[in-house]
Amino acid sequence: MEYDTAPAEAAFRDEVRQWLSEHLVGEFAAHRGVGSPTDDTAWEVRVAWEKELSAGGWLGLTWPTEYGGRGATLAQEVVFETEYARAAAPARVNSQALELLGPMLLEFGSEEQKRRFLPRILSVDDIWGQGFSEPGAGSDIAAVSCRARRDGDQWVVDGQKVWTTFGHQANWLYVVCRTHPDASLRHKGLTMLLVPVDQEGVEIRPIANLAGSEEFSECFFTGARTDADMVVGEVDDGWRVVMGTLGMERGAALIPMQLAMEHEVHQVVAAARESGAFEDARTRQRLADAYIATQLMRATTARVVSGLLRGTTEADAAAATSKLFASVAHQRLGELAMDIEGPAGQVLSSPLPEGLSFAQRTFLLSRAETIYGGTSEIQRNIISERVLGLPR
Template sequence: MDEFRARIRGWLTEHLDPELKGRGGPGREHEAFDERRAWERKLGAAGWNGLGWPAAHGGRGATIEQQVVFHEEYARADAPARVSHLGQELLGPALIAFGSEAQQRRFLPKILAVDELWCQGYSEPGAGSDLAAISTKARLDQDEWVITGQKVWTSLAHVADWCFALVRTEPGSKRHHGLSFLLVPMHQDGVDVRPIRQLTGTAEFNEVFFTEARTAKDNVVGAPGDGWRVAMGLLGFERGVATLGQQVGFRRELEALTAEAETSGAATDPHVAEALARAWVGLEVMQAQALRTLGEDGPSTASVAKLVWSGWHRKLGELAMLVRGPAGLVAPDDLDRWQRLFLFSRADTIYGGSDEIQRTVIAERVLGLPKEARP
């Protein structure tokens, strides 16, 4: 494993443009987008995309340990945020697990080559974390699905070529029954993308309106009506080995904030010193939990991980404002890194499944408590 780590570290040292270091990420997805896409194509040409995909599907077939090492080294190199992670980390594995051979041949190579970018059409105005309450509908019209409805909080929809969307295809069906998982082209008259301005002033996620949008009949993953199983399988890929790389990024943020506190003298305040120490302990516990549960499936693993990291990161944003003091309240033309962290991390406990939903999953599916009443 040491040889594998040295190879990754050496490749990144040789090929990563210093101008791209630290670019992109939550609240900053607009930064150097074209350059980051070109960088990701370079990664693909060198065989670093689709790291955990089987070799038969164009991937490297890396072990879980190798994938962890790659994400750690990528984060330590301060390499830029990925632009095709929704395709590579979510849809690609889902197509390998549930897609047809024709779908795999059509879509997987273009994901690896970063020729087509994807967005995720799950949340709706009336169905955020309660995914089973979606109402976007699709009906078959000869050889095409015709889609009508609205999705919201759709990250990167404004740059995506395709959307993988969960829609209701059986009239009168309720909850998780009668749903289908469709692959929908974004560049057509029936798709309207409207950016949503965030607290940070940027707009990386969007509303998406489907008005008689169309996709081919064969662009359903799994059988029609089997969308819930596919969607849940995809969500299982969302919180995999990449979370350890995410935690390396968290550690870099904490170290930088600690250095700022020491330089400014804020660290001499007992309250700040205690908060920094608690943040360090929390990060150590988070990493130990991630390593302990690596490769495990099930609702408890994913839900506990989401609760832990999102709460920790939001508190780090609050700690950054404590360290900055009154200076943190002054908003220049462009937010500094700590102001951006504070503002964007307010959403950490909401997107990807809110804290309320994660606790409900743990209560009902792990602890066996009575199910919450639903309309």
């Protein structure tokens, strides 16, 4: 998949390919394609790989050099993400910090926060978790009830967060809290706080997902403390920070998702040929539909990325629909993979998570995709109201 990048990016592409060929070796090569944002498999190997990327200057490519970044262009980031996905390198462990928190600090953080935290993200010395969702506030962030009150030169946090991706691996959390409970509107009176995990008032309990991976956690704050200067943006203006942060989830991040699904479709086709299921006309049609879905994702990703490279907003609608389309398409692919595997798909070769076949893992992990990152129902509301201009 190529994008509308300048010819000058060809040299950068060669540099990326050369570096990956020289460093994606040994134990790293043995773990090609391992892990994902919903899978903590081979965690220590992936941490070591991320440190290897850090040493090569491949993390935070577009971040300013004064904070440890490379100062690269968006076009170069697109090139890197494309080559990284093609090489099937191990999934990165600190995606919460690299894709969300880091850009959030660059946009809304103080100079002191940028200089303190950004270099430690890039050196993989700090692993971050996100404290947005709560038992009573999933996609509806305006409904959060976790509170923070000022006590001298610190904030005191009380409440609960849930579905914190890799939260049990994190040593810092960025947490949206209610600091003005009497605000007239629900989304008013929220504040974004940076909270250290290593303290008595923070308890993190891992939660296993359907595939047996400890992907996420629930976090309990009981008198947890953080310094007064750990506010990102302004006090009681956290809604603006949250919305700005969630808007950063689209763009170049779509590339590895799209390429990974293309690879999975090829695996499902191979399984169908091997099992004889390919002889069934209905199965062939479902395989064709899965392939078409990846090509639609490819075209959408290209539109979004090309729009970003040109600095236009024409692809906003494509970006808004991409997550909804991809999650549904991936679930259908998982169902197809299980149907092709047949009765064997109902049996584990060994306990979870090691005993899962490709089909089983794809099927189980895809079930949550229409929930996390914004439920499909919420996504449809956003598309109808903000893209199509329909009434609430």
